[in-house]
Amino acid sequence: xxxxxxxxxxxxxxxxxxxxxxxxxxxxxxxxxxxxxxxxxxxxxxxxxxxxxxxxxxxxxxxxxxxxxxxxxxxxxxxxxxxxxxxxxxxxxxxxxxxxxxxxxxxxxxxxxxxxxxxxxxxxxxxxxxxxxxxxxxxxxxxxxxxxxxxxxxxxxxxxxxxxxxxxxxxxxxxxxxxxxxxxxxxxxxxxxxxxxxxxxxxxxxxxxxxxxxxxxxxxxxxxxxxxxxxxxxxxxxxxxxxxxxxxxxxxxxxxxxxxxxxxxxxxxxxxxxxxxxxxxxxxxxx
Amino acid sequence: xxxxxxxxxxxxxxxxxxxxxxxxxxxxxxxxxxxxxxxxxxxxxxxxxxxxxxxxxxxxxxxxxxxxxxxxxxxxxxxxxxxxxxxxxxxxxxxxxxxxxxxxxxxxxxxxxxxxxxxxxxxxxxxxxxxxxxxxxxxxxxxxxxxxxxxxxxxxxxxxxxxxxxxxxxxxxxxxxxxxxxxxxxxxxxxxxxxxxxxxxxxxxxxxxxxxxxxxxxxxxxxxxxxxxxxxxxxxxxxxxxxxxxxxxxxxxxxxxxxxxxxxxxxxxxxxxxxxxxxxxxxxxxxxxxxxxx
Numbered sequence: 001x002x003x004x005x006x007x008x009x010x011x012x013x014x015x016x017x018x019x020x021x022x023x024x025x026x027x028x029x030x031x032x033x034x035x036x037x038x039x040x041x042x043x044x045x046x047x048x049x050x051x052x053x054x055x056x057x058x059x060x061x062x063x064x065x066x067x068x069x070x071x072x073x074x075x076x077x078x079x080x081x082x083x084x085x086x087x088x089x090x091x092x093x094x095x096x097x098x099x100x101x102x103x104x105x106x107x108x109x110x111x112x113x114x115x116x117x118x119x120x121x122x123x124x125x126x127x128x129x130x131x132x133x134x135x136x137x138x139x140x141x142x143x144x145x146x147x148x149x150x151x152x153x154x155x156x157x158x159x160x161x162x163x164x165x166x167x168x169x170x171x172x173x174x175x176x177x178x179x180x181x182x183x184x185x186x187x188x189x190x191x192x193x194x195x196x197x198x199x200x201x202x203x204x205x206x207x208x209x210x211x212x213x214x215x216x217x218x219x220x221x222x223x224x225x226x227x228x229x230x231x232x233x234x235x236x237x238x239x240x241x242x243x244x245x246x247x248x249x250x251x252x253x254x255x256x257x258x259x260x261x262x263x264x265x266x267x268x269x270x271x272x273x274x275x276x277x278x279x280x281x282x283x284x285x286x287x
Numbered sequence: 288x289x290x291x292x293x294x295x296x297x298x299x300x301x302x303x304x305x306x307x308x309x310x311x312x313x314x315x316x317x318x319x320x321x322x323x324x325x326x327x328x329x330x331x332x333x334x335x336x337x338x339x340x341x342x343x344x345x346x347x348x349x350x351x352x353x354x355x356x357x358x359x360x361x362x363x364x365x366x367x368x369x370x371x372x373x374x375x376x377x378x379x380x381x382x383x384x385x386x387x388x389x390x391x392x393x394x395x396x397x398x399x400x401x402x403x404x405x406x407x408x409x410x411x412x413x414x415x416x417x418x419x420x421x422x423x424x425x426x427x428x429x430x431x432x433x434x435x436x437x438x439x440x441x442x443x444x445x446x447x448x449x450x451x452x453x454x455x456x457x458x459x460x461x462x463x464x465x466x467x468x469x470x471x472x473x474x475x476x477x478x479x480x481x482x483x484x485x486x487x488x489x490x491x492x493x494x495x496x497x498x499x500x501x502x503x504x505x506x507x508x509x510x511x512x513x514x515x516x517x518x519x520x521x522x523x524x525x526x527x528x529x530x531x532x533x534x535x536x537x538x539x540x541x542x543x544x545x546x547x548x549x550x551x552x553x554x555x556x557x558x559x560x561x562x563x564x565x566x567x568x569x570x571x572x573x574x575x576x577x578x579x580x581x
Contacts (some may be wrong), residue, residue, distance in 0.1 A: 041427055169434065176418075
């Protein structure tokens with residue numbers, strides 16, 4: 001069976017950058033699993049997409065003033081991500097029909113400003129780096145930062161899991177028993193931002209939302225319950241990352257897009273193979 | 288007391304080098320600052336966690352000159368009305384008459400622009416509010432048991448462990464509303480009537496002295512309505528204060544001893560028989576068909 005070993009293990013045994021990439025993928029999948037599932041359950045995938053773009057102007061600012069400084073890129077990304085998170089929940093509170101449009105405006109503005117900032121001080125190569133990331137270039141300090149951000153978001157999510165759940169399903173009730181609770185929407189969005197910043201080095205601002213949403217969407221095809229979805233989503237995230245890495249290694253493909261592509265294939269397979277579930281997962285959304 | 292004198296003393300203390308006095312004052316200031324920060328944070332992140340308060344006697348509730356506006360529109364205007372302790376009151380009136388607004392103001396969800404609600408010193412825990420169910424995201428993947436468990440929020444709050452008895456309490460509450468063995472079902476698999484029963488089970492778990500029900504029987508079948516109405520009457524016999532927004536005037540006449548008729552202003556309030564007169568209903572702007580039904 002040396003043949004299988006050569007294919008499945010050898011790249012990781014032989015190359016340090018493949019090992020780093022794999023560790024990064026596991027770290028991210030552990031955070032992406034629970035956060036992605038909650039994001040989908042709250043029907044906030046559009047918000048997730050917007051936040052991943054909102055990371056870009058900050059990261060670009062960091063790049064413009066400090067070059068490829070890991071800390072500057074990440075700190076900038078966290079700041080603009082949080083600003084847009086707060087703005088978007090302020091808009092959600094207004095319950096205006098403009099909510100969706102405003103989100104798309106945030107998305108476009110972030111992308112435009114981000115691209116302009118990067119090209120102001122850098123080249124097209126830098127732009128590609130910010131937009132699509134380079135998981136094969138992940139070094140130890142980047143890995144530590146990714147793991148740190150992922151750990152913080154998982155631990156904070158675990159601590160706030162109960163109020164977050166209630167805020168998701170019945171915010172009016174949380175308000176009536178606790179006299180508040182809106183803070184948890186912002187807390188959740190902040191965790192999404194941390195998670196996206198953790199994935200940003202590897203996947204770039206355009207694709208970081210892929211490993212967050214695709215495994216969660218695939219998991220939801222198999223189970224309607226929260227805890228099993230989270231476990232399954234984490235597992236699928238690791239699996240599609242692993243397969244994507246191998247494919248990108250053997251066929252010399254850009255790794256980030258390959259991993260996201262595999263995630264998409266896993267989702268489409270799940271969608272077509274799932275047991276028939278009386279339309280529950282596509283039930284109309286109450287107003 | 289004498290802030291200026293105290294400040295002068297402190298200055299003198301510094302000048303004369305009595306550092307221990309300064310140190311103690313600084314410690315005190317830091318201590319009270321920490322305490323304030325702790326209170327603020329627990330209110331922000333763990334509001335409503337209050338395991339030590341026993342079930343209080345139901346308070347009387349009095350609204351005095353209450354005005355609540357949404358942007359420029361006044362939903363209710365100068366409403367003064369009393370709900371005696373242990374009373375069971377229906378709030379009725381035309382659509383857009385401010386019924387839900389009044390309930391939300393009493394529940395503390397909306398802040399009045401003018402006037403106040405007097406709770407007779409009751410703790411927030413004494414109140415349970417049943418919203419119109421369309422405010423609940425019924426597609427969220429959570430089981431009936433988990434959903435009902437949140438009724439015990441005061442006992443565990445955001446972070447504290449739940450008591451061992453919670454499971455039994457949930458099963459008991461579900462049995463009370465006629466949903467034995469539904470604990471494991473996801474909430475999105477329930478019919479509208481079943482989901483209303485689940486909301487009532489959560490309400491039962493809250494053990495609140497005051498129940499605020501916003502259209503509790505809207506859009507559900509007659510059997511469910513009868514079952515839940517019986518439950519509300521049991522709570523009334525228990526001596527709790529009950530205020531419900533309702534539409535069905537004959538239901539109000541048969542089951543609710545007191546009523547408030549609201550059409551932005553309070554048209555009439557008191558014994559149901561005296562409130563539900565043709566004259567006051569017409570004044571509230573009810574169509575004549577509704578008056579005949581009453």
